[in-house]
Amino acid sequence: MASANGIDFVHTGPGTVAGRYLRRFWQPVYRAEDLAPGKMVPIQIMSKRFTLFRGEGGTAHLVDFRCAHRGTQLSTGWVEGDSVRCRYHGWRYEGSGLCVEQPGEEEGYAGKIKIRSYPTEEYLGLIFAYLGEDEAPPLRRYSELEGEGVLEVYTPEYWPCNYFNRIDNACDVGHVRFAHRESREAVGQALETPVLSAEETGYGVRTSVVQGGKLVATLHFHMPNTNHFRTYLAIRDPMSGFSSDYLDRLLIRVPVDDEHCVSFPLDFAHLSGEAARKYQERRQRARQATKDSHTDLGEEILAGKLRMCEVTEQANLKNLTSLEDYIVQVGQGGIPDRDEERLGRMDVGVILLRKLWERELEALVEGKPLKEWKVPENLGDTGQV
DSSP, X not given: OBOTTOOBSSOOSTTOHHHHHHTTSOEEEEEGGGSOTTOEEEEEETTEEEEEEEOTTSOEEEEESBOTTTOOBGGGSEEETTEEEOTTTOOEEETTSBEEEOTTSOTTSGGGOBOOEEOEEEETTEEEEOOSSXXXXXXXXXXXXXXXXXXXXXXXXXXXXXXXXXXXHHTXXXXXXXXXXXXXXXXXXXXXXXXXXXXXXXXXEEEEEEETTEEEEEXXXXXXXXXXXXXXEEEEETTTEEEEEEEEEXXXXXXXXXXXXXEEEEEEEOXXXXXXXXXXXXXXXXXXXXXXXXXXXXXXXXXXXXXXXXXXXXXXXXXXHHHHHHHHHGGGOSSOOGGGOOOOGGGHHHHHHHHHHHHHHHHHHHTOOOOOOOOOSOOOOOSOO
16 A cells, blocks of 8 residues: 555565554554563564564563574574574573674674664563564653553464555544444444544544544544544442442554564453452353354355354353454455555545645655653543544
8 A cells, every 4th residue: 555655655675665653653563461481483574584582580671583503593592591502502691682692603603793673672461572673762651551450461463464554444433333343332332423533633633433423432543543432431349339449451562574563452341359350250250161263254254154243142241342453454454455545534534644644654755853742641542433
């Protein structure tokens, strides 16, 4: 997909303009709980492969994919202390990428060898890495997802479509009435066509949803690739009935390659005490009740082997919502032909998002200053989605 001025949003490999832009931001690369001390895994982000490992002391490191000696895959080796040893000839690298041991070689030769390493930080249950060429900026923080509450970091979602299919959808509130019909009906929410508006903010795009003349929801898109919204929970209290507690949901969409992406979803429920305990128990029951992955079910629906109405009893609400998104976003194709689209008034958020991307990428190409996106202390949410 390219803008009217030929700016390519889709391809993100090394050297591409969109890839250069995304690499200016910290990106999540792995769920922290899935990387135990002493574990090492190969990963791919923006069409480039890396080696991710956690030292025995607990620190996560990201280095190049291959050993500098004979180019074999480092992740087939093993972790020793806070370093990794190559399986082929035993060359050992610290987390900084410096080679510190070469069995059989002359003393001092190892210190001349270094593979690239990348800064990492852990935050909100995710491992973030900075893949850019410049000095890493401070990692973006979300104050509303910190403090007392229940953090749930979901299994990352790997989908066979371009990452822009996913971030386009973040500002496309008009799809909710139809794409999420089953999940909306499951919780008894009204299915109405809203009036939408979108505006640029200091962090990205704020989309407002109005129904019946009343503002009912506000959604936030943090440039360049993070969706953020608030949803409310109906928690039964034996003394007072239902009370309105809420959670913030964050979804960060990262390219794997040009036709595959990964989404890192997490919830932060603003609950404490007994309410937090009950919420965690309910979430545990919901996870146990889910029979099939939404990706497997989605592929069956896209192949015409299954209908959406036949799976609503098999999935919890989170999984059901993901399934609904999967079939419409993956159903667009790996890299959609955006020239064939016909956008209208309901696409106001999509149009604005693409204009921001076009403006920033054009500035990057021309060497002009880029906007410094910042998350405010309080986003001022109203309503729910």
